[in-house]
């Protein structure tokens with residue numbers, strides 16, 4: 001796959017890596033283009049590397065031979081990038097339980113609303129959420145033997161500061177001790193423990209984002225769009241795994257899955273999916289960011 005950068009973003013990306021004050025320059029640039037209108041935005045300059053990682057994911061999609069339909073799960077800054085950079089004809093759906101008007105960046109989001117279809121509502125019903133997290137320890141996870149996933153988990157386990165998941169599981173902060181401790185918590189008898197059993201409190205808390213019954217906002221999108229050229233997974237901590245089961249089959253061969261928050265125990269959102277795709281014969285991992293605490297992974301369906 002050939003890869004071209006949007007030149008402006010490349011400039012910011014390099015500047016951000018090479019010059020300590022460049023993030024401020026990027027924010028000033030965003031303010032000038034009216035993309036960033038928050039009060040006190042200078043205080044948010046530490047989030048810029050995350051924004052640039054989103055930009056990397058979007059850039060991969062822009063390099064596809066065709067980009068007809070994009071699905072984003074979890075709206076926000078990333079929606080601004082899709083809305084500003086995707087070609088005119090691309091259909092972009094962005095699903096989130098939070099309405100656009102509730103965002104501090106509502107003005108720039110409204111400004112791209114002619115390009116991005118913001119679909120407000122839950123991605124899952126409570127029944128779908130609970131059915132996925134059935135409490136069982138699994139020998140197979142989403143079609144692959146757990147042994148294969150376990151072998152590929154290493155790159156997605158990293159020490160995290162102030163992680164509620166690390167605290168709940170009593171994980172050590174030391175990187176040498178972390179990997180064996182994570183392995184001991186996640187696996188029993190060669191099987192993968194269910195996250196709902198490992199982390200019952202945050203799992204129960206996330207259930208509140210789900211709909212009492214369907215159809216959900218995501219059902220609406222899936223009824224309208226047959227296949228996706230790219231899906232960006234950046235929604236709920238526990239909702240992302242069941243969202244994957246509903247959407248991944250719709251990613252066309254050659255299409256992309258882009259994951260944000262790929263490290264455990266900072267997040268539980270996508271680390272299992274990233275290990276799964278690294279192990280899977282059906283996917284090629286094209287990119288894995290190790291420079292931000294959240295990380296990003298881009299994989300292409302074979």
Ligand SMILES: C[S@@+](CC[C@H](N)C(=O)[O-])C[C@H]1O[C@@H](n2cnc3c(N)ncnc32)[C@H](O)[C@@H]1O
Pocket residue numbers: 054073074075076077078079095096097098121122123124209210234235236237239
């Ligand atoms: C990490 S944020 C998204 C960040 C966004 N991509 C950005 O660039 O700023 C996750 C979002 O997922 C939404 N969310 C979490 N669980 C959800 C669910 N089950 N259904 C719909 N939205 C959900 C939250 O409202 C939140 O806005």
